[in-house]
Amino acid sequence: MMRGHFRPLKTIVFMLGLALVPASAAPITGSVGYLGGALGTWSIQFASIPGVELQQVSITLPSTSYFDTVSGGPGLLLWQDFQKISGGAAASVTPGTAAGRDGATALTIGFTGFNSSAGTFAFLLDVDQQVTLQNCSGLPLGQAIACGIANTAATTAGSVTTGTEIAGTMIGLTFGGAGYEPLYLSTTLGRTGELTAAGQFAGEIPEPATYAMMGSALVALAVWRRRARQ
Numbered sequence: 374m375m376r377g378h379f380r381p382l383k384t385i386v387f388m389l390g391l392a393l394v395p396a397s398a399a400p401i402t403g404s405v406g407y408l409g410g411a412l413g414t415w416s417i418q419f420a421s422i423p424g425v426e427l428q429q430v431s432i433t434l435p436s437t438s439y440f441d442t443v444s445g446g447p448g449l450l451l452w453q454d455f456q457k458i459s460g461g462a463a464a465s466v467t468p469g470t471a472a473g474r475d476g477a478t479a480l481t482i483g484f485t486g487f488n489s490s491a492g493t494f495a496f497l498l499d500v501d502q503q504v505t506l507q508n509c510s511g512l513p514l515g516q517a518i519a520c521g522i523a524n525t526a527a528t529t530a531g532s533v534t535t536g537t538e539i540a541g542t543m544i545g546l547t548f549g550g551a552g553y554e555p556l557y558l559s560t561t562l563g564r565t566g567e568l569t570a571a572g573q574f575a576g577e578i579p580e581p582a583t584y585a586m587m588g589s590a591l592v593a594l595a596v597w598r599r600r601a602r603q
Contacts, residue, residue, distance in 0.1 A: 398577035399425050405544045405560060409568030411533065412453035413500050417460075418493040424550045425578060427462075427487040431545040433479040434500065438538060441499040442475040449532035453499035455482075460494030462487030488550075502538055504531035536564040548578055 403419025419427055434440070441448030442455070454471040457464060463485040468474050487494060504527045509520035542562040549555045560572030 397580040399580055400575070400577050401425065401548060401556070401558070402573075402575045403427075403546075404571055404573050405430070405546075405562065406565075406571040407500075407534075407536075407539045407542070407562060407569060409534070409536070409566075411451055412497045413534065414458070414495065415498055416493050416495045419546075419574075420489045421548075421578075423488065423490070425488060425548055425553065426550045427484055427546060428549050428555070429484065429545075429547040430482045431479065431543075432482070433543040433545075435538070435541040436478070437503050438500050438534060438542075439476050439478050439503070440474050440480065441501040441532075442471045447476045447501075448499070449501050449504065449528050451499065451532060453497045455480075456497045458495040458497060459492065460487070461491030462494055464494070464496070500534045500539060502531040502534060504528065533568070536566050536568055536570045539570045540564040542570070542572075544572055544574075546574060548576075553578055553580070 399422045401419055401421045403417070406416045408414040408416060417427070417430060439447060441452045444452055452475075454474065455464075455466045464487075465483045466474065467481045467483070468477065474480055484494070506524045506527060507520050509517050509524065512520055540563050544560050544562065546558045546560075547555055548558065556576060556578040558574045558576045560574040562570040562572045565571050
């Protein structure tokens, strides 16, 4: 009785073995950059095979930084909410409102259609630094003027984030696509210039055929076990 099931079982084990061999995986390489500027310019780019998409990016700023997305609030001087500049992908941001993002230290960008042929996705998003301003009220005229000048200098400096200040920003990236299991990669921005920073990432995502073969083998194994009990 068991001899009649021996060859099908060998075939199923062989299929499972092939599915577990990490031979078919799509490489992913790319970078996230902070390009500075008065309004905060960012860029995201990656390369992979067709079908692989960047689905989500999370940005977590250092503890001394925050997003300045509306007029007023904690921000200093100029402000800029998330605004796409270039790239073929569509994007949505969480928190979902500019007011909700203002003063926050983290946000998530969801993408649709962001594959390697969509090109570099560039966007504006202002980042300010926490500053402590002096209390100039009640001071003699000369001291009050000096105090005001010091506060103006601090405000100006805090409104322009440098490469050193943005360094340490943590970036999380989730990749997927039709038939692909999600793949999470991460990078941390490092200073590349006076006002710039960047982070590189790389990984491999198993291709759909691997999961399809494993699924077929598991279904066949279940069928074999049911017939073997009969």
